[in-house]
Amino acid sequence: MITAVERVRAAYARIAQVDRPEVWICLRPQAETEADAAAVDKRIAAGERLPLAGTVFAVKGNIDVAGLPTTAGCPAYAYIPDADAPAVARLKAAGAVVLGTTNLDQFATGLVGTRSPYGTVRNAVDPNRVSGGSSSGSAVSVALGIADIALGTDTAGSGRVPAAFNGIVGLKPTIGLVPTEGVVPACASLDCVTVFARTLPEAERALSLMAAPSGRRVTAPAPRRPGPWRIAVPEPEQLGQLDTGWVEAFQAAAQLLADAGAELLPVDLTPFTEAAAMLYEGAFVAERYTAVGAFIDSHAGSPDLDPTVAGIISRAKNIPAHQLFADRQKVASLRARALASLGDADALLLPTAPGHPTIAEVAADPLGANARLGRYTNSTNLFDLAAVAVPAGEVNGLPFGVMLIGPTFTDERLVPIAGLLTAPPLRLAVIGAHLSGQPLNGQLLAVGGRLVRTTMTAPAYRLYALDTLPPKPGLVRVGKGGSTIEAEVWQLPAQGLGALLAALPRPMALGSVELADGSFVTGFLCEPQAVEGAREITSFGGWRAYVHALPRPEDRR
Template sequence: MSGALERVRAAYARIAQVDRPEVWIDLHPREEPEAEAAAVDARVAAGERLPLAGTVFAVKGNIDVAGLPTTAGCPSYAYRPEVDAPAVARLKAAGAVVLGTTNLDQFATGLVGTRSPYGAVRNAVDPAYVSGGSSSGSAVVVALGIADFALGTDTAGSGRVPAAFNGIVGLKPTRGLVPSEGVVPACASLDCVTVFARTLPEAERALSFIAAPSGRALPALEQRRPGPWRISVPDPRQLGELDEGWAEAYGAAAARLADAGAELLPVDLEPFTEAAAMLYEGAFVAERHAAVGAFVDAHAGAADLDPTVAGIVSRAGDLPAHRLYADLERLSVLRARALASLGDADALLLPTTPGHPTLAEVAADPLGANARLGRFTNSTNLFDLAAVAVPAGEVNGLPFGVMLIGPAFTDERLARIARLLTSPPLHLAVVGAHLSGQPLNGQLRARGGRLLRTTTTAPAYRLYALDTVPPKPGLVRSREGGAAIETEVWWLPAEGLGSLLAALPRPMALGSVELADGSLVPGFLCEPEALQGAREITAYGGWRAALAGGPSPHPSPREDTGAS
């Protein structure tokens, strides 16, 4: 990791290079972050532990940053906080340096990123398309490589839609896991502080510093029954109209989870989409009026009030109280149906949005385009669920994203499942003690391993019984006398394979194993010198057959914890 001062200078060089002023509301003058970064470097040099030293971040403009105005996307609303919001303060305390505050859909009301007097935030990949909102600027500064991570908020999907549109990760934690003090509310009972980053590990790391023990009572989560991850996937017809190519991209993401060993389960999506419509069409929007309605009504017609946002907030003040209670009762019924449909599934997989509109399309139909984008995201906070949005490829040259949604306080579980989508698929060929039912197989399963298939090697290998505990064979490629050896191919997350190899003792080594179909897969091989005096068992055609075919080939075992 570079030093803090070096990283700040690189960030400002990148700001000048991309020339995207609309992503910022207030950017610190360069000398201020440089001075702060120099102080961080000095503290690290003196021996202080600052885990986030050498990183820079940005903050959505409705979150307090001491020394900068909090505008919530409206200049006349601005106030100057004396202290940082807790989430900001915790990141700074760990050594991260704030660059500035970012643009947003005004008062965090929108999913498009265009409802701001500071300008419409353009997409990081194709500026003709929207960036997604309301945390538009925060997502784009991360996607453009300016910031290492950024803070946003999510009430209806604002921490996930911009992530999907810009090809990055968005974590929407369980409500209350991150303190919301110092945040201008949109709907205070639903708001969540969120994290954007280019990779899942970076996002998780940032979240780990801002999360705190929740003031909420931890629900009695049922013990997860053994078995593969269980992922709910709706019937494609319930997804409604999607942009061209999006149904296929979503299907590919679901197939990737299945290939990694997940069990795909049906789910009724109707209660989710019905509740999603209620967020703006029902009485819950009245909470937006409670947050900023007095200001909006008092400044009606002001030049810096976005007319679409002002109309939404002002109309919300006319909703009668009885409507809210009726909607709360209806929401309770829908939530019960939704959770019952999920059953014991670990997560629900959905496209983050149904499509990706252009700036022109949003300008032509600002309410309709925005409403469509919330079809899959709006219900998450209404149902008190956690979510993570991750990239899942491209469609027509633009990023495509999916999200995993699960019960409150399953944040870590969702991230583990998301790694199956974000980590490159790594396969491992095993022929001995790591085979299913063998003594070391648990090492694979404990690292998230999933059995993909059973096959054989190409007929070019010889197998020997090594003198170890537990018993295991050694596999070597041979120019003559080789045979096809029974082999299992396992899928492992990258970090799982890495930790397995880190503990791998000699004489085992990782190499390429040729399978019966001619493909090459990483697998455990044996150093030739370890075969001196070992009994050849190639004729058995595999380790399990050798174990069952005669007396133990290990009369004088020596202790060894290696793998095969």
């Protein structure tokens, strides 16, 4: 396992190699960062459990890191915080080491990554294209292999658009799941801290360590109806104008979910796109003026202010209060329509953005180009939803990304669904209580399992009735003297199989089960010593036949 010091040294070597100074606002001196890493290694050597030991991370420049200037992308705004933001503190407590703070669209206002006096953050794959904003530097630091994870923020899509443009994962939690203390607000009621990573497991682990309610009571999501994952997918004509090849790439992602067992459902995208237009065109932008408007007014004409950002925020000064209340009512109505359209779908699948502009295209039309990028992302926080953005291949040599949006506090459901797009599904053979109609079958359905076929094992097994609750069988491979046993083969997302394994009680275990056609599939087996004294039921040919042969309760009476 790599040590924290070794990982820090590798990060700084990579920084020198890629030569992207625009990524950083404040990069810590290597000696200082190595000292923190050495302290982590010492704690590990002393026996502490630090789940992020050997991890380095970057922090968006509007999030407090003790001792480093928080600039929000504006040098004149800078202040030195005495304490870390809670999200930063929790990652550090888990053993992660901060490399520095990253560049962003000033005051987190933009989806392009070009609105900063610290320079335009170029895309990690094609330097002529935008990196996406506002969390531009954080996303690129991960995509270039410098940081393992990075923190961003997301009000209108800033934790997702940069992920899509740079081919990485972006998790945007439900508002309030991660505290926003120590974050310079964009729109305080809509802001959330996000995480970038190269893989879903890395992002999920970081989010779980940061998560804790902040000023909001977290309630469990409504139980989902059993069955395969249900994914709402809009028709191509509702997506609007996409870059060449992006409609086909989106349809391929939807087909991948279907091939993995998901049920695709129709959805009306209209309430989502209508709300998206309101985020900047309506009164909600006034909250940006509340956050930093007085500062911008007092620094009018300063070279430290990005003119596009300053114009957007300054114009919000005179929005009347009645318009804000009217817009709130309209969003509430649109949200009700959106949720009704989703029905019992677990998630909505969308392209993360409609296209990927060049830096020159954004410079020619800074407002129009930026507005287009928020078509699918702007409504998420207005509707109080969770989201995850993941890579979904390439189009013309550039990363293409999709996102899954789910109801409030369904964050944990979105990750295994997204896993269907990033990892091939796995197959599992079951022979007992997980069979269709049996007591534990719901565990397979709950993690997105889909029945592939009913079959038999090879004639090499014996079956026993174990004394467990609920009753279940033990399958033991014996080679000679064995028999065929009824089995079902289920298809599961990789994360789903991992969840089942984590909850699997002894004496059950996962192993390789040979089927009648000679193929081998991962399946539930039993430790041989556990069947000592158990009733052998091999002659029944399967668990269901044995259960059906048992006396009914009324017969036993």
